[in-house]
Amino acid sequence: MKIFKIVLIATLIGLASNLFAQDAQHPYQDSEHTYLVTMEDGTNNTPSWIVADASGNPLAAQPTADMNATVTGNEAKLVITWNKDWASISPDGNPNFTIQFKESKPAGGCISVRSADITVKGNTFFLIAGDNANECHDEDNHILAQGASATTTVQFTVTLDDVTYALPVDTWEFDFTLAKTSADYSIDNVTVNGVSGVTDYNGISIPGNKKSVTIEVELSGPVAIAQSVTLEISDGKAKIGSIVTPDNGTGNKEQILTIDALPNTSNIRFN
Known part of the structure; x- marks a missing residue:
């Protein structure tokens, strides 16, 4: 019986920890996270951030009110608040997205694209x-x-x-x-x-x-x-x-x- 109790407690703590675990790729609803890219040329090239669905298709309406993009030197930074409105896109409340970054050379030059998968998780804390x-x-x-x-x-x-x-x-x-x-x-x-x-x-x-x-x-x-x-x-x-x-x-x-x-x-x- 004592062994069973120890295993049960450990299992419950593990489940709870998983519920609370988050990072920039697995953010909680309403949490704020930062995404960084080092550009080749932050002075002359043009940066752009896009939020897309899980298949990489850009969202028709970019949530600009929840995104703050800056460039310092060659470092491009995006701060996103993954608020509850984003969860409404997914019927299960745990939407999957991708963040895409583009660096474009001047005058219609070549473009580099980078992508990262994002899963917004339900938040249990209150x-x-x-x-x-x-x-x-x-x-x-x-x-x-x-x-x-x-x-x-x-x-x-x-x-x-x-x-x-x-x-x-x-x-x-x-x-x-x-x-x-x-x-x-x-x-x-x-x-x-x-x-x-x-x-x-x-x-x-x-x-x-x-x-x-x-x-x-x-x-x-x-x-x-x-x-x-x-x-x-x-x-x-x-x-x-x-x-x-x-x-x-x-x-x-x-x-x-x-x-x-x-x-x-x-x-x-x-x-």
Whole structure:
């Protein structure tokens, strides 16, 4: 039984690694990759890049918005974002293409053509924001005067998908924003992954061995006024070495935590 478990675990990890494995010839949807060619004469000859189908037939509409071609000296470079629109060309969601590069000599001269096969793969990586919830102010059931203001905290969570978590991911990253519904409250402090005083909400980096991270927000305001705080995450990335995989857009990216108002009870009067 122990041998079976070891083999099963190894098999699952191997399958997961294959799902995550990508390179410039096997890019994930939404990933960005660079393609390079050394020209014979980058000054006088004319370079051109073409994306073709698997048979080498140029696509009728070249995706120029997703292609950035430059030439420095004799080095021709093409940066392509293999976004989800490309996958719609193939019914199985894993389209096959070829990239072609042409170097043309001046005045209708001879042309060299180079080609590389490309297979765009499905992307399994995504981040998930926690569930919406309501909670009482931290001063719930504590003695206060009517009209009192006090500090309370809410805790958001961002979680890595199970398949990516099973891999040897170096880090996963994301940006986030915070929005509140009541101007009566102020955000006094934000703690991310145990680090207090966070003011830059971009490029939050989490070690790959952590499946989820807590974002704790400390607010101050009148305890008799309700307050909702919205966390929205974006630009998720998973990194293994130099390979960067973007969030595929699956899963909830927004979490709303509501601080319910305490009853606005008057102070005790004396008669």
